[in-house]
Structures are given as C-alpha cells and as structure tokens.
Amino acid sequence: MTNKIFCLNDALGYVELVCTSGTDKTVVDAARVSHNNDDRSKDATDLRDRKLIQYLADHKHTSPFEHVVFTFIVKCPLFIARQWMRHRTWSYNEISGRYTEMDVEYYTPLKEHIGTQGTANKQARYLGYGEGWGGAADRIRDAYANATGAYYDLLDNEVPREVARMVLPLGLYTRFYATVDLNNLIKFVGLRDHEGAQWEIQQYARAVAKLAAKECPISVSALLGEHNYE
Amino acid sequence: MTNKIFCLNDALGYVELVCTSGTDKTVVDAARVSHNNDDRSKDATDLRDRKLIQYLADHKHTSPFEHVVFTFIVKCPLFIARQWMRHRTWSYNEISGRYTEMDVEYYTPLKEHIGTQGTANKQARYLGYGEGWGGAADRIRDAYANATGAYYDLLDNEVPREVARMVLPLGLYTRFYATVDLNNLIKFVGLRDHEGAQWEIQQYARAVAKLAAKECPISVSALLGEHNYE
Amino acid sequence: MTNKIFCLNDALGYVELVCTSGTDKTVVDAARVSHNNDDRSKDATDLRDRKLIQYLADHKHTSPFEHVVFTFIVKCPLFIARQWMRHRTWSYNEISGRYTEMDVEYYTPLKEHIGTQGTANKQARYLGYGEGWGGAADRIRDAYANATGAYYDLLDNEVPREVARMVLPLGLYTRFYATVDLNNLIKFVGLRDHEGAQWEIQQYARAVAKLAAKECPISVSALLGEHNYE
Amino acid sequence: MTNKIFCLNDALGYVELVCTSGTDKTVVDAARVSHNNDDRSKDATDLRDRKLIQYLADHKHTSPFEHVVFTFIVKCPLFIARQWMRHRTWSYNEISGRYTEMDVEYYTPLKEHIGTQGTANKQARYLGYGEGWGGAADRIRDAYANATGAYYDLLDNEVPREVARMVLPLGLYTRFYATVDLNNLIKFVGLRDHEGAQWEIQQYARAVAKLAAKECPISVSALLGEHNYE
Numbered sequence: 001m002t003n004k005i006f007c008l009n010d011a012l013g014y015v016e017l018v019c020t021s022g023t024d025k026t027v028v029d030a031a032r033v034s035h036n037n038d039d040r041s042k043d044a045t046d047l048r049d050r051k052l053i054q055y056l057a058d059h060k061h062t063s064p065f066e067h068v069v070f071t072f073i074v075k076c077p078l079f080i081a082r083q084w085m086r087h088r089t090w091s092y093n094e095i096s097g098r099y100t101e102m103d104v105e106y107y108t109p110l111k112e113h114i115g116t117q118g119t120a121n122k123q124a125r126y127l128g129y130g131e132g133w134g135g136a137a138d139r140i141r142d143a144y145a146n147a148t149g150a151y152y153d154l155l156d157n158e159v160p161r162e163v164a165r166m167v168l169p170l171g172l173y174t175r176f177y178a179t180v181d182l183n184n185l186i187k188f189v190g191l192r193d194h195e196g197a198q199w200e201i202q203q204y205a206r207a208v209a210k211l212a213a214k215e216c217p218i219s220v221s222a223l224l225g226e227h228n229y230e
Numbered sequence: 231m232t233n234k235i236f237c238l239n240d241a242l243g244y245v246e247l248v249c250t251s252g253t254d255k256t257v258v259d260a261a262r263v264s265h266n267n268d269d270r271s272k273d274a275t276d277l278r279d280r281k282l283i284q285y286l287a288d289h290k291h292t293s294p295f296e297h298v299v300f301t302f303i304v305k306c307p308l309f310i311a312r313q314w315m316r317h318r319t320w321s322y323n324e325i326s327g328r329y330t331e332m333d334v335e336y337y338t339p340l341k342e343h344i345g346t347q348g349t350a351n352k353q354a355r356y357l358g359y360g361e362g363w364g365g366a367a368d369r370i371r372d373a374y375a376n377a378t379g380a381y382y383d384l385l386d387n388e389v390p391r392e393v394a395r396m397v398l399p400l401g402l403y404t405r406f407y408a409t410v411d412l413n414n415l416i417k418f419v420g421l422r423d424h425e426g427a428q429w430e431i432q433q434y435a436r437a438v439a440k441l442a443a444k445e446c447p448i449s450v451s452a453l454l455g456e457h458n459y460e
Numbered sequence: 461m462t463n464k465i466f467c468l469n470d471a472l473g474y475v476e477l478v479c480t481s482g483t484d485k486t487v488v489d490a491a492r493v494s495h496n497n498d499d500r501s502k503d504a505t506d507l508r509d510r511k512l513i514q515y516l517a518d519h520k521h522t523s524p525f526e527h528v529v530f531t532f533i534v535k536c537p538l539f540i541a542r543q544w545m546r547h548r549t550w551s552y553n554e555i556s557g558r559y560t561e562m563d564v565e566y567y568t569p570l571k572e573h574i575g576t577q578g579t580a581n582k583q584a585r586y587l588g589y590g591e592g593w594g595g596a597a598d599r600i601r602d603a604y605a606n607a608t609g610a611y612y613d614l615l616d617n618e619v620p621r622e623v624a625r626m627v628l629p630l631g632l633y634t635r636f637y638a639t640v641d642l643n644n645l646i647k648f649v650g651l652r653d654h655e656g657a658q659w660e661i662q663q664y665a666r667a668v669a670k671l672a673a674k675e676c677p678i679s680v681s682a683l684l685g686e687h688n689y690e
Numbered sequence: 691m692t693n694k695i696f697c698l699n700d701a702l703g704y705v706e707l708v709c710t711s712g713t714d715k716t717v718v719d720a721a722r723v724s725h726n727n728d729d730r731s732k733d734a735t736d737l738r739d740r741k742l743i744q745y746l747a748d749h750k751h752t753s754p755f756e757h758v759v760f761t762f763i764v765k766c767p768l769f770i771a772r773q774w775m776r777h778r779t780w781s782y783n784e785i786s787g788r789y790t791e792m793d794v795e796y797y798t799p800l801k802e803h804i805g806t807q808g809t810a811n812k813q814a815r816y817l818g819y820g821e822g823w824g825g826a827a828d829r830i831r832d833a834y835a836n837a838t839g840a841y842y843d844l845l846d847n848e849v850p851r852e853v854a855r856m857v858l859p860l861g862l863y864t865r866f867y868a869t870v871d872l873n874n875l876i877k878f879v880g881l882r883d884h885e886g887a888q889w890e891i892q893q894y895a896r897a898v899a900k901l902a903a904k905e906c907p908i909s910v911s912a913l914l915g916e917h918n919y920e
Contacts, residue, residue, distance in 0.1 A: 021251030021301060082538075091411060146603065147603055159593055344853050376840075400768075479712050494789050
C-alpha cells in the first residue's frame with residue numbers, strides 16, 4: 001500500500017497516512033492573503049509559487065505551512081512513542097492498556113543495529129563499530145518472553161489490565177492516531193531525523209517526511225532541502 | 231456558493247470553508263484505536279458509530295475530534311478578528327497593513343443591531359430594547375470617512391503604510407486564513423455563539439458551526455446538541 | 461518537607477513543588493485589567509477579590525488563572541508519566557534512559573490496591589471488591605527482577621543504554637520537571653483526580669492539587685469546589 | 691521604577707515585569723534531570739552551569755528554558771497588541787472595550803520615526819532617509835481627535851460601548867497582562883527585535899529582553915548572544 005511505510009526490520013512497525021488537508025497550493029494561497037491576493041482560481045502551482053514557498057522557508061515564515069494537515073496511524077515501540085509524544089503540537093489517540101489486553105508484539109533490533117555504547121559522547125550508540133555483543137538479541141527476546149509470561153499470569157488471575165501491564169517492557173509495540181500540521185511535522189522531522197536522535201525514531205521520522213513529501217513535494221523540499229525524501 | 235456564508239448585513243463579511251480533512255468516521259476510527267480496533271474497511275457511519283460519538287461528547291473524551299481539521303477564509307471587522315485570534319489553538323494568516331494598502335471597507339451595524347448600553351450588566355448591549363440613537367449609524371459612517379481621508383492623505387505623502395494604518399478604525403474589514411481542529415472549533419463556537427459574546431461574533435460563530443455541521447453532522451450535533459446548526 | 465508529598469505506598473513516588481509565580485492576588489489583578497483597573501497597591505485579597513475569583517470560576521473565565529505558574533518535580537512510574545505527558549500545555553524535562561543508566565526502582569501496588577478486573581465496565585478496576593489474587597505482587601516483583609537482570613546483562617556487555625532499556629517495564633520509576641499554569645493544572649486535576657482515572661494517577665493529581673492549594677487557596681477552592689484539598 | 695521600561699516617545703507605552711518564577715539555576719537544574727542529577731543544594735550558578743546553559747542554547751535544547759516564567763503588564767498601541775497576540779504560547783488578559791470605556795490615549799510617532807514608504811522592499815519603512823512628510827504627525831493627531839469626538843458622541847447617546855469602539859483607531863493604547871516562559875519569550879524577541887519587524891514593536895521586544903536579562907542574565911545572553919540586553 002503506497003501510503004504505508006514499514007520502518008523497522010520486523011514488518012510490525014509502520015507509519016500510514018490516513019488523511020490530509022491542503023497542498024502546496026494551499027500554502028501559497030494562505031501566504032498571499034498577507035498581500036490581499038486571492039489566486040485560488042488557479043489549480044496548480046507554477047514557478048512563481050515555487051519561488052514563494054522557497055522564500056517562506058528561507059525566511060522562516062512558517063505560519064502558511066500550518067494550513068496543511070496530516071493524519072497518520074503509527075505503530076511503534078513504546079520507547080519511541082514516548083519520544084514522539086513529547087511533541088505537544090500533535091493530536092494523539094493511542095491504544096489503551098487499561099481498556100484492552102495488549103498484543104504482545106515486541107521490537108528486537110537486528111544485530112547490526114544494536115551497536116555498542118559510546119564513551120566519549122555519553123548518549124552515542126555506535127552502529128557497525130566493532131561487533132557488539134552477539135548474545136544481545138537473544139537476551140532481549142528472553143526478557144520479553146518472561147514479561148509476556150508474567151502479563152498472562154496476572155490476567156489469568158483476574159488482576160486488572162491496568163495493573164498487569166506494569167510488567168510490560170518499553171520494547172512493546174503500541175499504535176496511535178497522530179495529526180499534525182506541516183510546519184510542526186517539519187520541526188519533528190528536523191529533530192528526529194537527526195544524528196543525535198535514537199536510530200529507531202530516525203526511521204520513523206524519515207517515513208513521516210516521505211509521506212508528507214508525496215502530498216506537498218515543493219514545501220517539504222524547501223523546508224528540508226538538505227535531505228531528499230522522494 | 232454553498233461553502234461560503236455571509237454573516238453581517240452588508241454582503242462583505244463572510245466565512246468560507248476552503249478545505250477539510252477527516253469526517254465523522256475519522257472520529258470513531260481514532261476513538262476505536264483505544265480498544266485496538268480498526269474498522270476502516272467500513273466506509274459510512276452506522277448506529278453504533280453514532281452512539282460512540284455521543285458517548286465521547288457526553289464524557290468529554292475530546293481527543294478523537296482533533297483528527298478532523300477545517301481551513302476557513304474569514305472576512306470580518308478588526309474588532310472581531312481581535313476576539314477570534316485570542317483562540318490560540320487556531321492557525322492564522324492575515325492580510326497585512328504593512329505589506330499592502332488596506333481596502334477601506336467598514337462595518338456599520340443596522341439600526342436594529344446597534345441597541346443601547348446595558349447598565350445593570352456592564353457589558354450588555356440591549357437589542358430592540360427601546361429605540362437607540364437614530365443618528366448612530368451616520369455618526370459611525372462619518373467617522374469612517376474621516377479616517378479614510380486621513381489614511382489616503384498619509385499614503386499620498388509617502389508616509390509608510392505601517393504608520394498610515396494607525397488612523398484606521400476597528401470597524402475596518404480584514405481577511406484571514408484560519409485552520410482549526412473540530413475539538414477546538416467546538417470550544418470556539420461554545421464561547422462565541424453565546425449570549426455573553428458580542429452580537430457580531432455570534433453571527434460568525436454560527437456560520438463556522440453550520441459549515442462544520444455539513445462535513446461532520448453527527449459530531450457537531452453531539453457536541454453542540456442544544457443548538458441546531460443544520 | 462512541606463513542599464513534597466509522597467503519593468504511593470513505597471516512599472519512592474512523590475510530587476515536589478520547586479517554584480511558583482503569582483498568587484490569588486495575581487488572578488484578580490489580571491482579571492481587573494479587563495475593566496482597566498489596577499489594584500496592585502493592595503497586597504492581600506479581600507472579600508471582593510474572593511467573590512471575583514468565584515465569579516471567574518463559575519463563568520469559566522479561565523484566562524486570569526494562567527498568570528499563576530507552578531514548577532514541580534515528579535517521581536512516578538512510567539505508566540503514569542505516559543498518562544501525565546499527554547497533557548500538552550505542561551513543560552517537561554525527564555530523566556533520559558539514553559543519557560544515563562536508569563535506577564532500577566519499581567512500583568508494586570499493595571494487595572489492597574491491586575483489585576480485580578471489572579467486566580461490565582471494561583476499564584474498571586475493583587478495589588477491595590473480593591480478595592484479588594494473593595500472588596499478584598510477588599509475580600510482579602519477580603517480573604521486575606527478571607527485567608533488572610536482563611538490563612544489567614546488556615549493559616555489562618556494552619549494549620548501548622538506549623537499546624538495553626527496551627527490556628525495562630512500565631512499572632519503572634522515572635523523574636521529571638513539570639511546569640504548568642493554574643488553569644491547566646486544574647484541568648489536569650479535574651481529569652485525573654476522577655473515578656475514571658487509574659487509581660495511581662489519582663494519588664498524584666491530589667498531591668498536585670494540595671500543593672497548588674497552599675499557594676492559591678481561594679482559586680483552587682473556587683475551581684475545584686466539590687473537593688477539599690486543604 | 692526598575693521593573694518598568696517606557697518604550698516609545700510619549701511616556702505612555704511601557705513594559706513592566708510583575709512577577710517571575712525560576713532563574714538561570716532552574717534552567718540547569720531542569721536540564722540535569724536528564725542525567726538523573728539533582729544539584730539543587732547549590733544556590734548559585736558556577737562556571738560549569740554557565741557552560742551547560744551555553745551548550746543548551748547552541749544545540750537548541752530549549753525545553754529546560756520553559757521552567758522559567760515571566761508575567762508582564764504591557765501598555766501599547768492596538769496595532770502592536772495585534773502583532774504581539776499572534777504569539778500563541780503567551781497567556782493574555784486585556785482591557786476590554788466592551789466592559790469599560792476606553793481611555794482615549796493614542797500613539798503618534800515622532801517625525802524622525804515616521805519615515806517614508808520603501809518601494810523596492812514592499813514592507814520597508816525608511817527612517818531618517820530623506821525628510822518624510824512634515825505634516826504627517828499633525829494629520830494623524832487630527833484623525834485621532836475626530837475619532838475621539840465620534841466615540842464620545844456615540845457614548846453620550848447611549849450607544850453600547852462595544853459598538854462605539856468601532857470608530858477607535860489602531861493607534862489607541864491598550865493594556866494587558868502577558869505571561870510566557872523563557873523559551874517562548876526568546877522566540878518572540880528573535881522575531882520582533884528584528885529589522886524585518888515594525889520599528890515600534892522592536893522597542894517593546896527590546897524592553898522584554900532587558901527585563902528578562904535582569905532575572906536570567908546567563909540564559910538570555912546564551913540564547914540571544916549577538917545582542918546585548920544589559
């Protein structure tokens with residue numbers, strides 16, 4: 001499906017574009033209201049429009065980009081959802097471990113994505129630098145299996161779901177609706193498709209950027225010019 | 231045009247719906263993610279969906295309504311724009327009196343909408359209560375004409391637009407793009423289509439509600455049940 | 461310490477008030493600017509001020525309460541932090557499992573707070589209704605111990621902290637700075653010190669309300685009248 | 691009074707700092723929670739703290755600055771208030787022309803601040819470039835006087851205040867409470883103490899920066915290094 005991009009190695013995590021409002025043309029129409037122009041009779045963008053979008057991006061006139069809006073469904077591990085939801089301009093609706101039993105699906109990184117702890121830079125994770133611990137993935141999966149066992153023991157004994165989930169690990173997959181405007185989408189991508197961000201959320205940020213670029217190629221290119229999200 | 235509603239007496243002020251994302255079905259889809267359901271294969275809403283929307287509205291579970299988004303163009307007097315833009319969850323792009331010469335179009339209320347100043351309730355404006363001053367509309371128009379004269383004198387003498395506009399009155403029409411999600415649209419309507427609000431913004435709030443009700447009739451009815459915006 | 465309230469049964473979780481700006485008097489001063497009054501020469505609130513605050517609360521004129529601001533330090537389990545941070549008007553800074561090794565401190569509910577899963581109401585947790593599973597707390601602690609073992613095994617083998625933490629459970633304690641204005645603090649308390657909220661976050665919401673009530677007793681009482689947070 | 695800065699030429703417009711929460715030390719305390727440190731026993735900032743604040747500023751880690759909050763009273767012309775209130779992260783309470791009769795105080799720029807309209811750059815106002823129209827200030831004052839006359843005629847005839855104010859010009863002074871955190875204060879200053887902004891709001895932005903710099907000199911200097919706001 002063209003509106004859905006799988007992000008990690010396990011065919012579980014994805015970003016799917018559900019609906020959208022506005023286009024590159026909406027951005028220029030909104031910007032031109034400043035000059036009391038109304039060009040809506042014209043359907044497509046032309047060279048002058050593309051120059052205007054580049055001008056808006058270069059001069060950080062970001063407000064016209066807020067009239068373009070995207071709604072996604074995201075499936076990702078809890079530790080990524082926690083990073084994502086720190087972005088407070090998005091709207092969210094997430095699966096609730098209070099209302100429903102969680103699917104016990106977990107994320108385990110591939111060996112080449114586990115890497116080793118940086119020492120100089122305290123937050124760095126060196127990928128493909130040396131070998132890393134061969135037993136890491138198995139140790140993670142073993143811990144997940146133990147958590148699953150505890151979760152089901154608790155549920156089988158009528159412990160409330162909201163209590164039982166306390167044993168579930170941050171590698172568990174969750175799923176949520178997420179709506180954001182193009183200006184704030186770009187801020188998210190700029191912070192999260194960045195070498196300082198955790199490798200896994202970089203994959204999600206890139207998927208978000210690619211899906212947005214399909215809808216608003218001129219704006220995304222103007223705002224995130226150094227990258228290529230086509 | 232069906233997506234444009236004129237709001238005042240002068241065929242100048244209006245609200246126009248430009249684009250929109252999501253429907254009543256998006257609200258229920260987003261709400262059901264809490265229970266890990268995905269009903270998107272079904273296109274239309276059914277009785278169960280309508281009950282869910284009513285439940286969400288009754289229990290103030292407002293987050294699913296944030297995945298529905300509307301973009302409007304609004305033309306209104308400055309004193310209304312000032313009230314509107316206190317709503318900080320909307321995105322705005324407005325005509326700029328710095329970048330362009332303003333059209334000198336003004337709002338003058340009809341005699342029956344001018345009313346008289348309340349005394350017990352300090353903010354009240356009594357409409358149709360007694361006669362009101364017969365000369366009011368003319369006095370207002372006269373003041374507007376004087377301001378227009380000053381504005382043009384200043385522009386004709388190369389005074390910068392951003393300085394010249396200081397003489398323009400709050401009755402001047404402005405125009406802006408405005409984007410908002412359904413949850414915050416409803417909060418706006420609740421506060422502004424309210425007897426405590428100024429009569430003129432009540433007309434705009436009602437237009438906003440009617441345009442939203444065309445797109446999401448079930449949600450708007452559930453959230454604003456006491457009114458009828460069809 | 462009077463500005464710190466322990467919230468759960470384990471002497472670990474707490475809410476601490478770090479600093480604050482504004483008082484009940486600030487609320488009335490901000491409200492009176494609407495009428496072009498400036499009463500700041502008077503230090504304390506009087507009966508007229510208290511009536512004004514009650515009027516503001518009763519008529520949902522909430523903006524004057526936004527000029528009072530609180531900064532807290534919160535230590536709570538991850539599943540509570542996740543609920544808390546859905547409140548997007550707060551500012552947060554949290555301990556990072558990427559930058560530092562997490563303290564392996566976990567929350568285990570007392571037997572009388574575990575309860576049993578509701579059946580009619582899908583999200584309910586019945587406390588003190590029947591006995592609940594006697595083995596629950598031990599099973600939870602056992603799961604936590606297993607997660608701790610895995611976490612240290614991974615760290616000992618130089619697996620990056622941001623990978624190793626994937627095995628840590630939602631019962632793990634985290635700690636964060638949290639700043640909010642009084643209006644949005646009250647909205648938080650209204651939603652979270654509520655029978656529909658999880659029992660544990662109710663305890664935190666009550667602590668937040670009590671600490672705010674010490675600083676602004678009149679406002680908190682006016683806004684949350686049905687409760688007593690003294 | 692040291693917490694009040696007059697901004698324009700007329701001893702009317704000002705920014706006054708009313709109350710504040712947090713200091714430079716709060717910024718570093720909040721930042722250090724990421725590393726699970728708690729340095730609050732130390733009162734003052736030291737060299738290590740200053741380096742941390744510079745690091746946060748350089749790497750756009752802006753969230754720790756949100757735990758410092760300022761409340762101002764601002765008196766400014768309406769056209770500035772309209773620019774200011776487009777900043778949606780501030781909290782506002784403004785004098786209401788519905789509730790009370792407005793003081794008829796207006797802003798008239800000095801001759802050397804009126805300037806001439808730019809032609810190449812459509813929004814530019816050239817100050818001290820050529821002479822400008824000698825009659826401008828008188829023409830503006832004359833327009834203000836006419837508006838005042840109309841306003842009082844309407845009020846004298848019991849036209850409601852909210853209607854009568856429609857004749858009042860954008861040069862009228864208004865007054866409002868405004869609360870903001872340090873991160874968003876800095877964004878405001880960056881956009882408004884900028885050559886692309888209107889000359890008058892630049893004066894206000896500078897006053898805001900100076901008042902903030904008194905409270906948090908290290909943070910303001912780190913975030914706005916190119917300027918000197920001492």
